[in-house]
Amino acid sequence: MIYPDLELQIPDELGRVHFVGIGGSGMSGIARMMHQAGVAVTGSDRSANYSTDALVELGIPVAIGHDAANVGEADTLVVTGALWTDNPEYQRALASGLPVLHRSQALAWLARSARVVSVAGAHGKTTSTGMVVTGLLGAGADPSFVNGGVIESLGVSSGTGSDDLFVIEADESDKSFLLYDTAVALITNVDPEHLDFYGSREAFMQAFVDFARGAREQIVISADDPGALEVLAALREQGGHAPVRTFGEAEHADVRIVEVDDSGPVRFAVEIDGERYDAQLSVYGRHNAVNAVGALAVLTGLGFEADAALQAIAAFGGTKRRFEFHADVNGVRVYDDYAHHPTEVAALLDSARAVVGDGRLIAIHQPHLYSRTRLFHREFAEVLERGADHTVVLAVDGAREDPVPEVTGALVSDDFRDADRVAYVPEWEDAAAYLARFARPGDVMVTMSCGTVYRIIPQVVAALRDRFELEAR
16 A cells, blocks of 8 residues: 655646556546646556546546556656555656655645645545535535545536635545645544554544644534544644534534434434524435534535525435445345445445335445454444344455455354354355345345445346346246
């Protein structure tokens, strides 16, 4: 993994820019915006996807597969943090003395003269960023933005606007959220993770304190989350920070949820300064009501009227890989989600319950990273057993990490109290066949991981169709 050098002076002029790993949602968004700004952009990725296809349609050359020759005549290299250091294009840039920017530094360059709204947190930041962007657009603003996922209603993860506002999903995993000249900081929650990078819980928490202290105009922070409250207490103890607005269900929240109905697309009421406002979102889950009022706190803090801002946020239709519907095969509905932490999995399963009806909720869990699986396998088992009717656990997606032989998906399945509620099926072909045999009309299946699990969906859908077609003969 490549971490950003927080002390690096980013050049004013980048020249021709080559993106290594251009197909990621964040990387593709930054590349698109640089192209729109008149920068000559090229890129490469290990495989094609909808993002690389869209970039090619814009006229951006994208090479599939990594090769030193792909760097070409580039003056600057931009890399994704998930890149292995032995990547030939990265090594070519180092040998040639080219400036190498982490993607967060490329984003900081794009936002260098803007009024930045930075959205950070262990969970919910992609959705919250999408809600802030949707709310601003609906309220009449025209912000630039880069989100970690494609905003469904817009069909893109980034956009260049005419206003001075620039909304960024800010990544805490490697301290890169400290790079931005943040005007407004939104902190959705603070759940210590990435301790392989930070080294300790204390260092992780301090990074969020530093992020909040860097906000020039306003800090918007959860009133419900214990980690966020810990950061808030440290801020108040140290003093010298921007004004704070809190949001959530807590009685002391400045922007407070007072009623929630999550039996369908979530409905809720919110109070601000003694005034009550009602809303119904297009998305499911109690957690999305909380995300919405966090976005509302940002917009009202920027001067937008609460009622108009809330109506604009309510139009948010979700982001790709956030409980995204894929198929209905004979009444078996298949969804996909990015959830990869126990807290996210619990929230996802709670939301999914609203659409299951009389069927069963079947979770397809791909553990992501050996380090995360080792740390959280008990917690994953607990939330999966509590929230799903049945769980299929796949092999670990190690991503950037070297394999750890003793860390497998069986760590999760073995922690279930009821062995009949879980199956460890590491091979995808076997898992698809198992799911097709197990499913019945009315069931909801949901894949979950920030890894590659979404790629199993065509296999699952094909296996379901084969089964039901055979039964119909």
